[in-house]
Amino acid sequence: MKTGYNIAIDGPAGAGKSTIAKKIATKMGYIYVDTGAMYRAMALYLLRKRINPADTEQIAGMCQNADISIEYKDGEQVVLLDGENVNAYLRTEEVGNMASYSSAVPAVRSKLVELQQKLAAKEDVVMDGRDIGTVVLPDADVKVYLTASAATRARRRFLELQEKGEAADIEKIEQDIIDRDYRDMHREHSPLRQAEDAVLVDSSDLTIEEVVERIADLCR
Numbered sequence: 001m002k003t004g005y006n007i008a009i010d011g012p013a014g015a016g017k018s019t020i021a022k023k024i025a026t027k028m029g030y031i032y033v034d035t036g037a038m039y040r041a042m043a044l045y046l047l048r049k050r051i052n053p054a055d056t057e058q059i060a061g062m063c064q065n066a067d068i069s070i071e072y073k074d075g076e077q078v079v080l081l082d083g084e085n086v087n088a089y090l091r092t093e094e095v096g097n098m099a100s101y102s103s104a105v106p107a108v109r110s111k112l113v114e115l116q117q118k119l120a121a122k123e124d125v126v127m128d129g130r131d132i133g134t135v136v137l138p139d140a141d142v143k144v145y146l147t148a149s150a151a152t153r154a155r156r157r158f159l160e161l162q163e164k165g166e167a168a169d170i171e172k173i174e175q176d177i178i179d180r181d182y183r184d185m186h187r188e189h190s191p192l193r194q195a196e197d198a199v200l201v202d203s204s205d206l207t208i209e210e211v212v213e214r215i216a217d218l219c220r
C-alpha cells in the first residue's frame with residue numbers, strides 16, 4: 001500500500017536531476033532518493049570483484065551477493081555496501097561507466113527496484129533515476145522528465161571537474177555523455193524514456209531556481 005507522496009524525476013546523465021531533486025526535497029520536507037547512487041554502489045562492488053563489464057552472466061550472478069542499503073545522516077543519503085559507507089567512491093567516471101553497463105542487467109535492476117519501491121511506499125520521496133516514472137513508481141503523484149542538451153551537460157560537468165582542480169577534456173566528456181545516453185536509452189530492460197504522463201522540463205536555458213519553481217508548481 002502506497003502511503004507516501006511520490007515525486008519521480010527521470011532524465012539523462014548530467015541534466016541536473018540530483019541538484020534539483022535535493023532542493024525540492026528540502027523545500028517539501030521529503031526524503032531525496034538517489035537511485036543512480038544505488039546502481040553506482042553495485043558497479044563499485046563489481047569493479048572491486050574485477051568483473052568484466054561485458055560479462056552480463058557473471059554480473060547477474062555476483063550482484064546477488066552485494067548487500068546494498070541506504071540510510072539518512074543529517075538529511076544526506078548514505079549508501080552502504082556490505083555495511084560500509086561508500087558515498088565517497090561513487091562519483092568517478094570509472095564507476096559511472098561500469099554502472100551504465102551493469103544497470104542494463106535485469107537481475108541488478110530487479111534487486112534495486114525492490115529496494116526503491118519499499119522506500120517510496122512508506123515515505124514521502126523525491127526519487128530520481130531513469131525508470132522511476134515508467135517502472136519503479138508508475139503511480140507517482142508528480143512525474144518530471146528533466147533533460148538538457150548534450151553540449152550543456154558536458155559544459156556543466158567540465159566546470160564541475162575544473163572547480164575540483166581535475167583535468168578534463170570537454171570534447172571527451174560530451175562524447176561520453178552521448179555514448180552513455182545511447183546505452184541508457186537503447187538497452188532492452190527499462191530503457192530511459194519519458195513516461196506518457198510525465199512533464200518535460202528542458203533545463204538548458206533555465207537556472208536551478210527556475211527549474212525548482214516549475215516542479216514545485218506541479219506539486220501544488
Ligand code: DC
Binds near residue numbers: 013096099
Ligand atoms: O544518474 P547516475 O549517473 O548516477 O546513474 C548511474 C548509472 O545508473 C547510469 O548509467 C544509469 C543507471 N541508472 C539506471 O539505470 N536506473 C536508475 N533508476 C538510475 C540510474
